[in-house]
Amino acid sequence: MTPIFRLCEQYVGKSAELDPISAEISGVSAGFAPATDFGPDGHAARAELIRRTLAELSGLAVTSEADRHAADHLRERLEAESAWHESGEPLRELRGQFGLVNLIRDSVDLLPRGDDDRWRDVAARLEAVPVMLASWRAGLDLGLDRGLPAARRQALEAAAQAERFAGVHDALVTSYGDGPLAGELAAAAASAHAAYTETARYLRADYAPRAAERDGVGAERYAVAARQSLGADLDPVEAYAWGWAELERIEAEMATEIERVRPGASWPEVSAFLDETHCVAGVDAYRGWLQERHDRAISELDGTHFDIAPPLRTVEVTIAAASAAGSPYYTPPTEDLARPGRTWWPLGGRERFATWRELTTVFHEGVPGHHLQMGAVMAAGDTLSRFARIEGVSGHSEGWALYAERLADELGWFADPGTRLGMLAGSALRTARVVIDIGVHLELPLPDGSRWTFGKACEVLSERGRANSHRVHPEVVRYFGWPAQAISYKLGERAWLAARETAMRRPGFDLKGWHTAAVGLGPIGLGRLAETLERVS
Structure with a gap:
C-alpha cells in the first residue's frame, strides 16, 4: 500500500470513529459504536481531522496514476468539506427532508440483526438516539447564539418529521419476538421515541422563533454548497x-x-x-x-x-x-x-x-x-x-x-x-x-x-x-x-453525456468497455470528470 493509499485508509478509519452513524450509512466496515457527537465538539474534531489529513497529503509523493487519482479525490473532497466547516454550516445543519433526524432513524434500520449480540447493538443504537439528538440541538443553539440561523421553514418541517418518527421503531422491536432482550429493546425504543417528540417540541417552540425567515442562502453559502x-x-x-x-x-x-x-x-x-x-x-x-x-x-x-x-x-x-x-x-x-x-x-x-x-x-x-x-x-x-x-x-x-x-x-x-x-x-x-x-x-x-x-x-x-x-x-x-x-x-448528466460524446469520436470506441472503465474509476468531481474520462479506453 502506497503512502497516499495508506493515508486514505487512515482517514476513513478515523472518520468512522468520529462519526459512526455516517459510516454506517456509507457501508464502512468498522467495529460497532452506538453514537455520533453531532454537537460543537464533534464538529470541531471532524474539522481538525480534515485539516491534519490535508496537511499530511501535501507532503506525500505521487508514485503512480492510481496514486494521483486517489490524492486528487481526497484533496478535492476534504477541501470542499473544510470550506463547509469554516463557513459555520454545521451549526445550522437543519433540513426538513433527508436531514439528521432521518439519518439517525435509518442508522437503526440498517443495523444487522440475527443473534442476540447483534440485537444488543440495535438496543444500544436506540438508547443513543436521545444523546445524539441532544448533541445536535446543542449545536443548533450555538449557531443561533453566533448569528447562524437555519430557515424557519426547515425547523418546522423537521419538527413534523421528528413527530412522525415517534413510534417508528415499534415494528422493529416486535420483529424480535419475546426473547431475552425484548424488554431492553422496548425500553430503548420508547426512549428514542420520546427523544423524537422532544426534538419536535424544541424545533417548534425554541428554535423556530429565532430562525431566519429567508429561505435562500445567498451567493457565498451557495458557492460552498455547490462545490x-x-x-x-x-x-x-x-x-x-x-x-x-x-x-x-x-x-x-x-x-x-x-x-x-x-x-x-x-x-x-x-x-x-x-x-x-x-x-x-x-x-x-x-x-x-x-x-x-x-x-x-x-x-x-x-x-x-x-x-x-x-x-x-x-x-x-x-x-x-x-x-x-x-x-x-x-x-x-x-x-x-x-x-x-x-x-x-x-x-x-x-x-x-x-x-x-x-x-x-x-x-x-x-x-x-x-x-x-x-x-x-x-x-x-x-x-x-x-x-x-x-x-x-x-x-x-x-x-x-x-x-x-x-x-x-x-x-x-x-x-x-x-x-x-x-x-x-x-x-x-x-x-x-x-x-x-x-x-x-x-x-x-x-x-x-x-x-x-x-x-x-x-x-x-x-x-x-x-x-x-x-x-x-x-x-x-x-x-x-x-x-x-x-x-x-442534471448538471452531472450533462457532464457524463459530454464525456461520452467525446469518447465516441475515438476510433474503435466500445460502449461496454467505456462503461466498465468509467465506473471502475470511482467517484470524480465534475471539475475533473471530462479530463479523466478522456483517458478512458
Missing part, C-alpha cells in the same frame, strides 16, 4: 439559463410522446389515463413489482452492457413507510458486501402506485444506476483507495444515475409509450430542480420577471416539472433546505 455537491465551481447564471432551455427541450419531446399515448390529450388527461391503466394497488403488490423490475434489469444487463459481480446481482427493495420524503433513495452495500444495496421507497400516503412513472426511477436507484455504480466501487477492492470506495460526489453519482435512465431509453426499455413519457416527466422534474434551486437561493428572476416564493416553486415543479402531487411539497422543502444538491442530477 460540495458538484466537485466543481459553478457558474450559476449559465446553469440557470441552461436549465430553462433544457426544460423547454424536454417539454417539446413530451408533447410528441403524449400524442403517441393518447392523441389530442392534455398532460392532465394522459397522466390520469396512465394512472388508471399502468398501476399496482397495495403496498405488497408495489414492493413485488419493484423487486421484479430490479431483478429483471440486472438479469438483462449482466454480460451484455456490463459485467456485474455476483455479490451485486441483488438489490433489496425496502418500503420506507414512515418517511415523508417525496423521493426514493439508495444505500450502498457494506465494504465486505455482506449487507446488500437497498433502494428505499416512500409511500407518500398512497395505496395505488403509478408504475408508468416509477419504472425510470427503478433504473436510477438500482441498475444501471446507483447500485451498479456504487456497488462496483465497493467491489473494486484495492484498485481504488478506501476513501474513494466510501466518499462519493453527488454530481458524479446522480449524474450517472440520470445517464443510466437515458441509457435504459437507448436500450429500448421504455418501449411502452407510457413508460417513456414517465421517463421524460422524471427528466423534467430534475430540470425544474435546477431552476428552482438556483433561482431561490440566488434570488434570480423567473423568465417573466417574477420572484421566487415557496408557492411559485411548487407551481413550477407541478406544472413544468410534472411532479406527482404527493412529491411536490416535500421536494420543494428539500431544495430550500439543501442548497445545490438538487442541481447535481
Whole structure:
C-alpha cells in the first residue's frame, strides 16, 4: 500500500470513529459504536481531522496514476468539506427532508440483526438516539447564539418529521419476538421515541422563533454548497439559463410522446389515463413489482452492457413507510458486501402506485444506476483507495444515475409509450430542480420577471416539472433546505453525456468497455470528470 493509499485508509478509519452513524450509512466496515457527537465538539474534531489529513497529503509523493487519482479525490473532497466547516454550516445543519433526524432513524434500520449480540447493538443504537439528538440541538443553539440561523421553514418541517418518527421503531422491536432482550429493546425504543417528540417540541417552540425567515442562502453559502455537491465551481447564471432551455427541450419531446399515448390529450388527461391503466394497488403488490423490475434489469444487463459481480446481482427493495420524503433513495452495500444495496421507497400516503412513472426511477436507484455504480466501487477492492470506495460526489453519482435512465431509453426499455413519457416527466422534474434551486437561493428572476416564493416553486415543479402531487411539497422543502444538491442530477448528466460524446469520436470506441472503465474509476468531481474520462479506453 502506497503512502497516499495508506493515508486514505487512515482517514476513513478515523472518520468512522468520529462519526459512526455516517459510516454506517456509507457501508464502512468498522467495529460497532452506538453514537455520533453531532454537537460543537464533534464538529470541531471532524474539522481538525480534515485539516491534519490535508496537511499530511501535501507532503506525500505521487508514485503512480492510481496514486494521483486517489490524492486528487481526497484533496478535492476534504477541501470542499473544510470550506463547509469554516463557513459555520454545521451549526445550522437543519433540513426538513433527508436531514439528521432521518439519518439517525435509518442508522437503526440498517443495523444487522440475527443473534442476540447483534440485537444488543440495535438496543444500544436506540438508547443513543436521545444523546445524539441532544448533541445536535446543542449545536443548533450555538449557531443561533453566533448569528447562524437555519430557515424557519426547515425547523418546522423537521419538527413534523421528528413527530412522525415517534413510534417508528415499534415494528422493529416486535420483529424480535419475546426473547431475552425484548424488554431492553422496548425500553430503548420508547426512549428514542420520546427523544423524537422532544426534538419536535424544541424545533417548534425554541428554535423556530429565532430562525431566519429567508429561505435562500445567498451567493457565498451557495458557492460552498455547490462545490460540495458538484466537485466543481459553478457558474450559476449559465446553469440557470441552461436549465430553462433544457426544460423547454424536454417539454417539446413530451408533447410528441403524449400524442403517441393518447392523441389530442392534455398532460392532465394522459397522466390520469396512465394512472388508471399502468398501476399496482397495495403496498405488497408495489414492493413485488419493484423487486421484479430490479431483478429483471440486472438479469438483462449482466454480460451484455456490463459485467456485474455476483455479490451485486441483488438489490433489496425496502418500503420506507414512515418517511415523508417525496423521493426514493439508495444505500450502498457494506465494504465486505455482506449487507446488500437497498433502494428505499416512500409511500407518500398512497395505496395505488403509478408504475408508468416509477419504472425510470427503478433504473436510477438500482441498475444501471446507483447500485451498479456504487456497488462496483465497493467491489473494486484495492484498485481504488478506501476513501474513494466510501466518499462519493453527488454530481458524479446522480449524474450517472440520470445517464443510466437515458441509457435504459437507448436500450429500448421504455418501449411502452407510457413508460417513456414517465421517463421524460422524471427528466423534467430534475430540470425544474435546477431552476428552482438556483433561482431561490440566488434570488434570480423567473423568465417573466417574477420572484421566487415557496408557492411559485411548487407551481413550477407541478406544472413544468410534472411532479406527482404527493412529491411536490416535500421536494420543494428539500431544495430550500439543501442548497445545490438538487442541481447535481442534471448538471452531472450533462457532464457524463459530454464525456461520452467525446469518447465516441475515438476510433474503435466500445460502449461496454467505456462503461466498465468509467465506473471502475470511482467517484470524480465534475471539475475533473471530462479530463479523466478522456483517458478512458
